[in-house]
Amino acid sequence: MSIVTENFPDISFIDDATVEETMNQMIADYQEKYKELTGKDISLGQADPYRLIMYACTMQIYQAMQYADYAGKMSFLKYASGDYLDNLAALRGISRRQAAAASTVLQFSIETEYPFAVAILAGCRVTNGNDLFFATDEYAEIKAGEKQVTVSATCTQTGVQGNDFAPGELNVVVNTLPYVVTVTNTVTTYGGADIEDDDSLRDRIYSVPDTYSTAGPDGAYEYFAKESDTSISDVVVQTPSPGEVVVYVICDGGKLPEEALLQKVSEHLNDRKIRPLTDHVTIRAPEKKEYDIDFTYYIANSQKTAAGTIQAAVNTAIEVYNSWQTEKIGRDINPSYLIQKIMEAGAKRVDVRSPVYTVLNNSTIAMAGTVNAMYGGIEDD
Structure with missing residues (x-):
């Protein structure tokens, strides 16, 4: 969620009018004008041809109102999306960040020292056996009398799918390399990114004046x-x-x-x-401060038919809590939010033993440890 969409009020260029309100306003205007011209009251039944004509007109008019509301909102940072947001970014001199490929460092090794250099050509591809490949960024060679060399490599595909391959996972050479026996990545792959989403770009547009x-x-x-x-x-x-x-x-x-x-x-x-x-x-x-989750929760008797659904929702609530707890550096470890999410999931009550409220400084981040979520059963309301 963008800080802009969270912190600024909603607006409507049509005063949040509904199609029913628009229809009623048209009928009221018709009846008022009719009386003004004839001096008589008129009532339009549900099947009255004039009422049906106005209903058809209302649908077209309301659609035009929706277009006007949409066009107006696309001029504001809170609502702009896609190409509209890109044009707002251009006013601040920035553009949407494009997808990026993940990077790593590969180590090529041989078993025996040779009196000559062993070449590793630029673009040599390595994989872990799936359909994702990393290619060396530049030419490298194992020098005479040495057994290994390291060289940077980049994923051949852009996106986050190239991230988080742990050291040692990339160990299959796709290209034929004489003498080279083994290859491995020495660092976890990192830096892969999908094209920047609207929320991220929206926040950068909002923050860019700080960089002037x-x-x-x-x-x-x-x-x-x-x-x-x-x-x-x-x-x-x-x-x-x-x-x-x-x-x-x-x-x-x-x-x-x-x-x-x-x-x-x-x-x-x-x-x-x-x-x-x-x-x-x-x-x-930042420094890590690990917390464990340990609690017992109960479901009300009136909700026992939905017990399975609630238990699944509680598991989801734990994931939501962990994501919230670890998304900000310095965010205090706060079991109150965990209780809130579990109650929202449908639990009657929850007895949390861990975590306990812990204040963190701005150089520490909370990290989730073990999870022990015990279902205590059904209780009377």
Whole structure:
């Protein structure tokens, strides 16, 4: 959900009129004008031809009203979408970020040292056995007398599907390479992104005025950090001492960033066009504070026919809570929200043993641990 759509009021260019209200207004206007011209009252029955004509006209008029309402809303950041939002972005000098391919580092190895170099051509493809491939970004070679070399590689497809392959998962060489015995990725694949969605672009448009100077304000550092990679979902900026800036970042789903991503953000924020000369900028992953979920919940007797549905909804509520809890750096571990979601799922009451309310500082992120959700049975209302 965008901060803009959450924090600004709804508007309507047609005063939220319904088709029924429009129809009734047309009939009332007709009756009023008829009496003005004839001095007589008139009542239109449900099957009256004039009423049917007005009903047909109402449908066309109301459709035009809907178009007018839609067109008006597309001029506002809260409602704009698609190409309309892209045009609002152009007014601020930014554009929608396109899909990006994931990256990693591959290590090619041989068993025996040779007195000559073993070439790894640019574009050499590696996979984990599925239909997703990573290709080396540049030419590399295992030098004479050595057994291995590392080289960066990029997924041949854009999108998030290239992310989160753990070290060692990419281990199948597609191209024929003489002498090379093994290959493996040494870092978790990262940086793949789908084309930027409307909510993300909407928030960037809203935040871009912070960047009109250099990245002095915390809002500017937040903007430029998110701009450096589409997988970054939250940023916290701290100044422990004058001239010192520490930027904490996390990725989508509350994941901690890999070292390669931290380096990428650091290089972007330390660009001379972004960083004030007097700032020393450090990029870090936040500290982890793990919490476990342990509770027992009960269902009211009046809801026993829906017990299966409620139990499934409780499991979903746990997922929603974990997602909410881990999406922001420094968000306190708050069992009250867990209770709220479980009650909304249909439980009569819930006895939460863990987590307990824990205050986190702005350099720490909550991370979900074990989950023990016990169903206590049916209770009288």
